[in-house]
Amino acid sequence: MISPKDVLRKDLRTVSGCLITYAFxxxxxxxxxxxxxxDDIVIATYPKSGTTWISEILDMILNxxxxxxxxxxxxxxxxxxxxxxVPGLRISGIEQLEKNPSPRLVKTHLPVDLLPxxxxxxxxxxxxxxxxxxxxxxSFYHFDLMNNLQPLPGTWEEYLEKFLAGNVAYGSWFxxxxxxxxxxxEHPILFLLxxxxxxxxxxxxxxxxxxxxxxxNDEILDKIIYHTxxxxxxxxxxxxxxxxxxxxxxxxxxxFMRKGTAGDWKNYFTVAQNEKxxxxxxxxxxxxxxxxxxxx
Ligand code: A3P
Numbered sequence: 001m002i003s004p005k006d007v008l009r010k011d012l013r014t015v016s017g018c019l020i021t022y023a024f025x026x027x028x029x030x031x032x033x034x035x036x037x038x039d040d041i042v043i044a045t046y047p048k049s050g051t052t053w054i055s056e057i058l059d060m061i062l063n064x065x066x067x068x069x070x071x072x073x074x075x076x077x078x079x080x081x082x083x084x085x086v087p088g089l090r091i092s093g094i095e096q097l098e099k100n101p102s103p104r105l106v107k108t109h110l111p112v113d114l115l116p117x118x119x120x121x122x123x124x125x126x127x128x129x130x131x132x133x134x135x136x137x138x139s140f141y142h143f144d145l146m147n148n149l150q151p152l153p154g155t156w157e158e159y160l161e162k163f164l165a166g167n168v169a170y171g172s173w174f175x176x177x178x179x180x181x182x183x184x185x186e187h188p189i190l191f192l193l194x195x196x197x198x199x200x201x202x203x204x205x206x207x208x209x210x211x212x213x214x215x216x217n218d219e220i221l222d223k224i225i226y227h228t229x230x231x232x233x234x235x236x237x238x239x240x241x242x243x244x245x246x247x248x249x250x251x252x253x254x255x256f257m258r259k260g261t262a263g264d265w266k267n268y269f270t271v272a273q274n275e276k277x278x279x280x281x282x283x284x285x286x287x288x289x290x291x292x293x294x295x296x
Contacts, residue, residue, distance in 0.1 A: 004088040004247055008148045012169055016114055020083070021169050023149050027085035030094055031110075034082065036118040039103040041212065042126040043079065046176040047109050047169060048139035049131035050194040052256075054208070055079040056239050057197075057228045058105055058127070061209055065220035067227055075239045082108040082116075086149065086248065109170045112179045120187060125211065128180045131194035132292040133173050133281065134265035134274075137163045141268075142254040144168075149248060156268055164280055174284035181288055195262045195293040201225045230260030263295030 010022035016032075024031075043058065045051040052075060059078050063069040072078070077096055084093035097104060108115065119126070131139075137160060144153035150169060153159040166172030184191050190211040197204040202221055209216050216224075226232065233239050234257035241249055241256040249256060269277065 004086065004245075007087060008247070009150075009152060011151055012167075018111055018114055018171050019167065019169055021149050022151075023086050024083045026087065027083065027092070027094070030085075031083050032116060034094060034097075034116040034118060036106075036116065036122045036124050037102055037104065038122045038124065040119065040122070040124045041103055041105050042115070042119055042124055043105060043107045044112075044115070044126055044128045044180060045107075045109060046130065046136060046173050048136045048143055049129050050197065051107055051109070051129065052239060052241075053194075053228060053230075053233065053260075054127065054129050054192070054197070055105060055107055056233060057205060057224060058208060058212070060224045060227060061205070061212055061214055061216065062103065062105070064214075065216060065223045067223070070227070071238060073238070074243050075241075076244075079105040079107050082106055083110060089245065089248070111171060111176050112183045123188065126187065126189045127192065127208065127211065128184070128189055129192045129194060129197075130177050130180075130290075130292070132262065132265075132294045133177075134269065134277065134294055135194075135262060136173055138265045138268050139258065140168060142258055143256075146250050146253040146256070147248065148250065157273070160269075160273055160277075164277065172284075174281075177290070178285070178288055181290055193292065195296060198262055199293075199296055201228075230257065233257060234260070261296070262293065265294065 007023035012019040013022050013025040015025050015028050041058065043051060043055055055075055060070050080093040080096035082093050084091060097106060140163065141153050141156055141159045144150040162168055170176060181191060183189060190207060192204060202225060205221055205224055237243060242251060
């Protein structure tokens with residue numbers, strides 16, 4: 001019998017060519033063969049891109065802005081993470097998904113090539129949220145400090161090198177974003193940017209509403225914006241991940257709801273790190289037309 005201790009702070013494992021959190025790797029066959037439902041809505045992101053934020057927004061949209069309904073359970077129950085599995089702690093994204101009523105919101109950080117085929121065969125709606133790479137690196141570093149399922153990040157300097165080389169969970173940010181961006185040419189994908197949601201939440205939420213074929217009035221949109229602001233979500237125990245056992249997430253190391261801003265990377269990057277990052281970024285991202293804003 002595997003105990004939670006056996007999966008904590010372990011090195012990442014490679015599954016189908018992708019680095020994955022150690023605890024999730026044994027579950028792979030189930031993930032690969034996952035059967036979607038045609039009305040499933042997939043929320044795909046590279047880690048730390050604001051997944052929890054848009055998960056709560058989308059749940060509110062599906063529930064017509066009814067806050068009481070949105071308080072029905074924890075975010076991990078309402079929007080299970082497909083590949084999440086922690087042996088010994090009986091945490092399984094797939095088991096939760098099987099229990100959830102349709103239309104289900106399905107969270108995943110999988111690169112596009114690893115997304116279970118069933119979602120594409122069923123032509124499921126997919127929303128991809130991307131965030132600028134510099135803030136993702138800083139957020140991921142802090143996440144690895146507090147999330148014991150992840151390997152320890154080392155120093156910030158060491159971590160940044162790993163991030164740039166794609167030696168972190170789910171591999172290279174560059175490849176993730178590029179391949180999902182290209183996928184939207186052949187599949188219904190609503191591609192959103194964290195910084196846009198931050199700058200103009202109403203406009204971006206309206207895009208989500210349209211994509212989900214809903215119709216919500218201004219009053220409801222304002223309610224959604226208010227309820228899903230960083231300040232509200234930070235103090236909401238249903239979404240701020242404080243419900244997970246401290247063996248898994250230790251918020252004393254760094255809270256899950258950390259800063260919720262665009263531009264925090266400036267507090268961590270040295271001038272030399274920024275120059276190196278920009279040079280690699282230019283080489284990696286020049287092939288696609290996608291502009292990120294790195295501060296607001
Ligand atoms: P920071 O670490 O930069 O604060 P994910 O949900 O994909 O793991 O992303 C977590 C990041 O999104 C964290 O970033 C977190 O603070 C931020 N976040 C969560 N809720 C948010 C909200 N309502 N508004 C803005 N950012 C939010």
